[in-house]
Amino acid sequence: MLANWSKTTTLRVVKVALFLAALVPLLILIQRIVVGDLGPDPGQAITESLGKAAFQLLLATLFMTPLRKLTGWAGWIRCRRMLGLFVFFYAVLHVMAFLQLILGWGDLWATFTRRPYIIMGAAGFILLVPLALTSTQKMMKRMGRGWKPLHRLIYLSSIFVWLHFLWQARSDVSEMVIYGVVLMLLLLVRVYWFGVSSLVPLKKA
């Protein structure tokens, strides 16, 4: 039976597992809403848990390329788009929860420019929009060489979002620092790989 276990099956199993894992924060949140376990400020609790899910999935998305390098399995890259779309999904819910449950849909310009941490969040969110819109195979083909540079905006977005996360902290920032170290490592390995790959032709020459 194991002999029939193909690469496609492995990819399917990993994709389904990641899909279900990405739904867990939403299911936990729904369960907390149903049992009324949201603390004294439900609006803030909902907004925070959706933001946290978006950021954690953003880090998970950035993990896919290092995982491929470390394991040699190209399937991780095939899971990246799905995780990226989940980031956008949670980010949209996060912003909608903020507007609906905290500040209202009144003067949106004033809302989004009110505080530095909101400006950072909005910048991170705006950068996610073109990535989500161009995530289909069709768009990838249509954009050709331009697709990859555009999708590098994810790095800038992740930095804005981390600053947003750090800035909104009231006192203890240890959690934000841990996430920051993880993000920094994920970005630094890319700088390292980019440096190594750009040096290889020079060495050969």
Ligand code: HEM
């Ligand atoms: C227009 C865009 C955004 C707005 C208006 C916004 C707003 C907010 C607000 C009001 C909070 C809660 C602050 C508090 O507790 O007082 C928050 C926290 C947070 N947001 Fe955003 N946000 C935006 C974009 C994003 C994006 C794109 C992400 C991630 C991809 C994100 C991730 C987070 C995280 C991780 C937290 C902290 C949650 C926690 O403390 O557990 N936000 N945001």
